Amino acid sequence: MTVNDDSFTNWKNREEIAESMIPIIGKLHRERDVTVLLHSRSLVNKSVVSILKTHRFARQIAGEELSVTDTLPFLQALTTLDLGPSQIDLGMLAATYKADERGLSVEEFTAEAVAGATGANKIECRQGRDVVLYGFGRIGRLVARLLIEKAGSGNGLRLRAIVVRGGGADDLVKRASLLRRDSIHGQFQGTITVDEANSTIVANGNEIKVIYANDPSEIDYTAYGIKDAILIDNTGKWRDREGLSNHLRPGVDKVVLTAPGKGDVPNIVHGVNHDMIKPDEQILSCASCTTNAIVPPLKAMEDEYGVVRGHVETVHSFTNDQNLLDNYHKSERRGRSAPLNMVITETGAASAVAKALPDLKAKITGSSIRVPVPDVSIAILNLQLARETTREEVLDHLREVSLTSPLKRQIDFTSAPDAVSNDFIGSRHASIVDAGATKVEGDNAILYLWYDNEFGYSCQVIRVVQYVSGVEYPTYPAPAV
Template structure:
């Protein structure tokens, strides 16, 4: 048999194994509310090729490809356990099993590492939490996709309504069409139908009310059967406590803003300071996409090396608040054509660091350039460290953070030599460290951090909503 035939035979064998994994993953998700992960990436509703690609991605982190032959035994062991709701990372199980020298059978090792989710220890399934979207623009539609995707077993978060201003004839049909097709993020994964008579969008079986209102104080959400809901304001119209409090209507319990909050509104970056949210806090900001991109890597560097000062320069895709062609705009420079120019502008991300990392004494400055791409940005984080370091040491640290630390859902890592911005469309991480571009000399480190300023940020928003809704199940094996 030739080398080519060997490779093809090996591929077909791995395809067969991945096919056998799909029903196990689906059954765990639907029947037990267990989300199967591979190094923090969900395998739920993934195709054979997607499962194989996710296993291959582990090579970027661990230096070698993770094989489905290694992870299948752990998945089979999970299927035989009396599991309760949880997120279980079979990639982490396989990695820790390799490092364990006790010689335990896979089933015994798996049972030990997920003991908190089995038998008498398992938690009860939680009632679904109602979610309302106020606004249905770029971020609103992506959050809608994520919420529908995560409805899964019927528990967790449930998108109940979308509030918008009426746009004219066939408004609901046009909005459903924008949810169904996206020029950047592609087709919606599922089915969408429109119930014009009752004013609803039906997405993957989820009935979503379309509520038309010009003023948040004019809506009584209880009239739609909505109760104790989390409302996500993605309009950016109100950013202080007084304005956002207008949403606290009958049926609404909490308000989450998808923009930097002003005044005493807490700015939250999931993975960094989300656990500081008080239970009785009703108004929360998820800060900006750039703040979410720079704060987790900044924390990772500060924890290991200390940071004395820093500057962030963001090269940011153009956004909907700029003009397509030169025209009047309230802000300087943003009136100039977005797809034709690089546009110097300001960023509040640097000043927002203090809210997310109050213990960081370093002064962080920042500026931004908008460029003619529709999505994916890069933040160049220039840091003076508290001690000298070697480039290889810094890269090893960031690689390990992306794999095994509590920040692994926020920080991704790539060493591909020819990576460009479009490669990161659809990334669910807040930031992706570009290893090839990283520069370290003495106590100076320059990190290049890619981020999908639309989808990656939307994932961070949903994580915050899951946290404040108590809809985020524990992850095993535990990461410390």
């Protein structure tokens, strides 16, 4: 047998193992509300090849490839336990087991590591929480995809309605089509049908009422059977407490804004300050995509080195706020053609840092350049640190943060030498540290942070909504603090 034959046989064996993992992962998700992760990446509804690629990606982070032969025993061990709703990271289980020197079996170690989610300790499945999307643009449709994807047993977040302005003939069909196909993020994973008679879109069995209204005051959500809902405002039309309070109609309990909030509206970056949300807070903001990209790594650097001052320059993909061709716009430069120009503009991300990290005393400034790409941006974070360090130390720190810290869902890490923006379309992290571009000299560190300003941000929005709804389940093994 040749070396090539050996490689192909190995590949087929790993394919078979990955295929055997799919029904186990699916059953845990549907029946017990357990989401199986691999280094913070969900394996739910993933194909055989996707599972193998996710295992291989661990090589970029941890330095060596993780094999399905390593993780399958832990997955099988989970099926023997009385698990409650939770998120369980097979990558972390395998890594911590390898470092454990007590000689426990995989079954014994797994039972101990996830004990908080089993038996008398487990969380009982909660009643599902209604969600309403107000607006159905770029972020609205991606949030809808994520809500449908995470429906699981039906005991989590349930997308019940979408509120839009009437668009004329075939409006419902056109909106369903936009949900079904996306030029950047690809096909919707599942089936979508339209019930025009009942103004309903049915996506993977989820019945979503489409409500036509020009103003929040026109809607009584209880008339549609909706109660205690979390409303996600994707329009950005109202950004202060007074304006957003208009959404607090019958059937709506909380309002989450997918844009920076103004005044006393809390700006929340999940992973950094989400645990500061008051239980009785009804109105909050998920800040901006750029704020979500820079605040987690800024916190990671502040915690380890201290930050004296910093500047962030974002090279940002163009958005619907800009003109396709030169035309009138209230902002002079944004009126120039987005796909033909680099456009200097402002960013509120730097000033929003103070809301998310009030303990950070360093002054952070920022600016932005819009460039002719439709998605994925990069933030260049230039920091003066409180102590001198080395490039190797900074990279080791950020790599470890991305693997084991409470920020591991926000910060990703890549050492790919040929990484470009398209590689990060669909990333579920708030930002991705580019190891190859990182520069450190003395007390100066320059971090290059990629982020999918559409999808990665939408994932952060969902995490905030899960948290305030009480369906954000704990992760095991627990990340290092």
